[in-house]
Amino acid sequence: MNWLYFILRHPFFLLMMLMINISGTIYGYIWYGYQLKETPIYFLPFVPDSPTASLFFVIVLIGFLFKKHFKLFEALALITLFKYGIWAVVMNILVYVVTGEMTISSYMLIFSHLGMAIQGILYAPFYRFTNRHLIIAAIWTLHNEIIDYVFHMMPRYSVLNDYMEPIGYFTFWLSIVSILIAYYVVHSSKRKKLSLS
Numbered sequence: 001m002n003w004l005y006f007i008l009r010h011p012f013f014l015l016m017m018l019m020i021n022i023s024g025t026i027y028g029y030i031w032y033g034y035q036l037k038e039t040p041i042y043f044l045p046f047v048p049d050s051p052t053a054s055l056f057f058v059i060v061l062i063g064f065l066f067k068k069h070f071k072l073f074e075a076l077a078l079i080t081l082f083k084y085g086i087w088a089v090v091m092n093i094l095v096y097v098v099t100g101e102m103t104i105s106s107y108m109l110i111f112s113h114l115g116m117a118i119q120g121i122l123y124a125p126f127y128r129f130t131n132r133h134l135i136i137a138a139i140w141t142l143h144n145e146i147i148d149y150v151f152h153m154m155p156r157y158s159v160l161n162d163y164m165e166p167i168g169y170f171t172f173w174l175s176i177v178s179i180l181i182a183y184y185v186v187h188s189s190k191r192k193k194l195s196l197s
Contacts, residue, residue, distance in 0.1 A: 005194050008122060011065060017119070018061045024112060025054045035156055046147040049155060050088060053080035054116060064126065067196045075129040075137035075182055078120045083141065083178040085117030087171060091157055094167075098159055124185050125194040134186055138179045145172055 007013050028051025029036075039047050056077040063070040092110050096102045129137075148154035149168035160167065 004122075005125065009064070009126065009194070009196050014061055014065050018058060018065065021054045021058045021061065024116075025051045025058060027051075028054060032155075039153065043147055043151065043153050046144050047153050047155075049080070049144070049148075050084045050113065050116065053077065053084045057081055057116075057120065060123070064196055069128040071127075071129040072133045072136060074127040075133040076140060078124060078127060078129075078182050078185065079137050079141050079175075079178045081116045081120030082181060083174055085113045085115070085120070087174055088113035089117075090170070091155075091160065091167070094163070095157060095159055098163075121181075126196060127185055128193075129182075129186065131186060134179070134182050137182065141175050141179065145175055 029048055032048040032051065036044060036047060045052070053076075056073050059070055059073040060077045063073070089110050092102075092106045092113075095106065145168070149164070149171065154164070154167075154171075
């Protein structure tokens, strides 16, 4: 696996990942545009879930390019990339189960969000966040659940409106799994920790 970690930390690959994530972040905010126009200003930071997750990772990648660790953003990126990456994959599959239709856009969303989840995990050996950063990131993530499913600011999939309660329940436990993964990254003594150099 040494070859993989060599590639992941290589400046050219980091720059390529940065460009991909910047593009995905911009596209994500545009995708949420119609919903953001109708969102109260105090909820705005919590509505565009996936693009905000990739924005966290953009900040992490910029740090990596300069051999720096933005530890809070590492924790936020790991938790939210995995959570919203897997969430979007499951939701698009659920749309297919309900409607029987899978569009090109659906495939694009599935593969791009699966990539989000995978990249967050792949870079785990390079993260240096601590319990303090993990707690803040966990509070952000669980608070976001409240905004989404108590104040009804969740991403809009009109075809899934009748399933919001089970979706909210699934999303809560997906958040817990994502936080536990980050906890493992902090506490596993067997986990390989790699330098950016």
